[in-house]
Amino acid sequence: MNLYLDIPLHGSIRIVNSKIQSPNPRVLTDIINSNSPFVIQTNNNIVIDKSFWKxxxxxxxxxxxxxxxxxxxxxxxxxxxxxxxxxxxxxxIFKQKNNNNKLIGFILESPHEDEYQNNANSMIPIAPAQNLAATGGVIHNEINLVLIRLYTLYPTHFNDGEMIDIVILNPIPYQTSLFHVHQKALKSPYVTLRNNVWKCFWDSKYKK
Known part of the structure; x- marks a missing residue:
């Protein structure tokens, strides 16, 4: 059985893995049994529908x-x-930026559970790093120390009175963990699944 992503890129379906290199059977079973509206079974294949990818x-x-x-x-x-x-x-939203402030970016990987609201079978995107007890909370609590450390390393990069915007971004802006399909914790074998999906996106759209 193959797992496919119906990614809204050029209207085509991107394959994540093949029969030779298939995902863990437990993962496939969880996806099939999830009753998720985003999962389509056809010809012994599993497709994650394009409506999932927000x-x-x-x-x-x-x-x-x-x-x-x-x-x-x-x-x-x-x-x-x-x-x-x-x-x-x-x-x-970063694209709304309209000033000349210096930019310092935190580059993550891809959104996970807390970065979406899954309401009425619809994926509603929020923003990166929403977990108050994990990445989002760490950034919130430690950002001042990070800036102080950056100044220590690169003192000539900062000017008195300068304004600095802190940007949070994901190289892949889609939920590559598929959490809102299978609802399982991000540990083996779901980490492998996440990695495969992430690489599929990267190779098909983002890799230069």
């Missing part, structure tokens, strides 16, 4: 002012009314 936007999460002497001040409400309403953080 991109999570890259965002500007924080803005800081560099005060000099390795001191950074977080600017409150700097994103005004452009915030993503259902985000746990003060996120603004």
């Amino acid at each position: 991109p999570v936007p890259n965002v500007i999460r924080y803005t800081f002012e560099y005060l000099g002497n390795n001191q950074f001040q977080r600017i409150q409400n700097s994103l005004n009314n452009n915030l993503i309403s259902n985000s746990n953080y003060p996120d603004m």
